[in-house]
Amino acid sequence: REIPGPKSKSFVLGHLRELLQQPAGLAEIEWQRVYGDVIRIQTTFGSEQLVVIDPKAVQHILCSGYKWRRSPVRREMGRLSSGKGLAWADGETHKRHRKLMTPGFRASETEHFVPVFFACAEAMSTDWKKSILSTDEQSHVFDFTRFLSHATLDAIGLAALNYDFGSIKNHENELAKAYEGLTLKPLHDVAQVGNRVAHQLIAQKIEEIQNGAPHNDIYTSLVQANLQESSKTRLSDEELVAQLRNLLFGGHETTTNTICWAAYELARNPDLQARLRAEIKSTWKREDRRESDEFTLKKLESMPLLNAMCKETLRCYPVAIHLFRTANEDDVIPLSKPIIGTTGRTMMEIPVPRGTNIVVSPSAYNRNPAIFGKDASEFNPDRWIEGRVKTEDSLGMPYANLASFAAGSRSCIGWRFAVAELQVFIVVLLRNFIIESTPKLANIRRESALAMIPLIEGELEKGTQLPLRVRLVASK
Numbered sequence: 001r002e003i004p005g006p007k008s009k010s011f012v013l014g015h016l017r018e019l020l021q022q023p024a025g026l027a028e029i030e031w032q033r034v035y036g037d038v039i040r041i042q043t044t045f046g047s048e049q050l051v052v053i054d055p056k057a058v059q060h061i062l063c064s065g066y067k068w069r070r071s072p073v074r075r076e077m078g079r080l081s082s083g084k085g086l087a088w089a090d091g092e093t094h095k096r097h098r099k100l101m102t103p104g105f106r107a108s109e110t111e112h113f114v115p116v117f118f119a120c121a122e123a124m125s126t127d128w129k130k131s132i133l134s135t136d137e138q139s140h141v142f143d144f145t146r147f148l149s150h151a152t153l154d155a156i157g158l159a160a161l162n163y164d165f166g167s168i169k170n171h172e173n174e175l176a177k178a179y180e181g182l183t184l185k186p187l188h189d190v191a192q193v194g195n196r197v198a199h200q201l202i203a204q205k206i207e208e209i210q211n212g213a214p215h216n217d218i219y220t221s222l223v224q225a226n227l228q229e230s231s232k233t234r235l236s237d238e239e240l241v242a243q244l245r246n247l248l249f250g251g252h253e254t255t256t257n258t259i260c261w262a263a264y265e266l267a268r269n270p271d272l273q274a275r276l277r278a279e280i281k282s283t284w285k286r287e288d289r290r291e292s293d294e295f296t297l298k299k300l301e302s303m304p305l306l307n308a309m310c311k312e313t314l315r316c317y318p319v320a321i322h323l324f325r326t327a328n329e330d331d332v333i334p335l336s337k338p339i340i341g342t343t344g345r346t347m348m349e350i351p352v353p354r355g356t357n358i359v360v361s362p363s364a365y366n367r368n369p370a371i372f373g374k375d376a377s378e379f380n381p382d383r384w385i386e387g388r389v390k391t392e393d394s395l396g397m398p399y400a401n402l403a404s405f406a407a408g409s410r411s412c413i414g415w416r417f418a419v420a421e422l423q424v425f426i427v428v429l430l431r432n433f434i435i436e437s438t439p440k441l442a443n444i445r446r447e448s449a450l451a452m453i454p455l456i457e458g459e460l461e462k463g464t465q466l467p468l469r470v471r472l473v474a475s476k
């Protein structure tokens, strides 16, 4: 009760309107400026919640095993969106699900997905080139959200399931229709289609494994690992189906929107775009022609500016906007710097009772000047190249000390997949195209939907959109 925070104007909604209906991350960043790194806010009917930004506290909460659990409301959302799979499971059940899902997400597996990502990004580019060449001005405005949604759905379908959604080619596919524009759909309808296709895929994967010809995709790894489990620990069919829906739910709109935000920043920063294109060109030239013409994961990882761009995009646009947790037992939250309570008392830690609800804000965490530098509120990939980011003490985050993929036992299982996909799409887009701003970008808004999506102020009813002008690069 001594933690400082803003006064609420509404007993019914508390601060939920500010938290969820303003541009994503804005409220927390503003509260942090006024009240510090732990803030007390109100939620519905006078209940209270802590917004936690302090790095040590965030690490403690996210990396405490199952002492802090996903909030019951979020678990229920996980069940509605994907069934009783990884995002819903908790405690020992979560441990069992996670162990079986992990093999498909290792670095060695991600390597295999790189050519798939290239193929999907190139297919989208080929369509764009045709459209551009047919125009008089040799450029065209594309809504990136729509095209990238198709391309990333195909990418996750092929890499995670070896299933062709045919979304780029616009094939009629019921699962593609169900999963595109997910943020705006009734989850029940999506669930029905997801369940039906999942059952077919499980039967197919088991048959391929039994015939000694398993395919190299995430879902096959899961089905294979599951067959080796004892009857006691094996996932049921219902749980296997839920994992498939988890993969699509967790991995599609998140990657679409992250790539969109990267493209938005590239459009706003022509110099950065030119430097990145030069890096891509020189890496492509250095290719040993006896090797495959493709960029391997190792090559992608060796490009300093490309990786700085990926980190900075994920830092400034953490598409999973909030992480909600509830204390499963009484706890004491440590702090990296003291806070002054409303009574004037200095606190180095915060004792909290079981049932305390907290929200971690990756947007605010990722802008902490103590970790990311004094100019942390600005988009500047060079901070990563110039070594201005504090990376020496691992804060338990899987990628670049960012909270974007959460941390600990419930961290994003698909973070390597997501980063590799982002790297590939940036390379393909910039090898082929010059991306330019359009007048509408002046009114772009980061909206809190299920993910952080781009909307245009004044055209909110049109839903997510990111119109950018694209022209061909003169020579590769």
Ligand code: HEM
Binding pocket: 070, 086, 087, 088, 098, 156, 160, 246, 247, 250, 251, 252, 254, 255, 258, 318, 319, 320, 322, 323, 324, 403, 404, 405, 406, 409, 410, 411, 412, 413, 414, 415, 417, 418
């Ligand atoms: C840029 C893209 C992505 C971002 C920013 C992101 C972020 C996150 C975050 C923050 C969580 C933790 C949520 C919480 O605990 O409240 C999470 C969990 C998860 N993500 Fe991702 N994700 C991305 C891409 C992916 C991809 C590509 C996949 C799969 C192919 C995926 C699958 C999952 C799954 C299954 C979980 C649940 C893990 C668990 O509860 O153990 N994500 N993601």
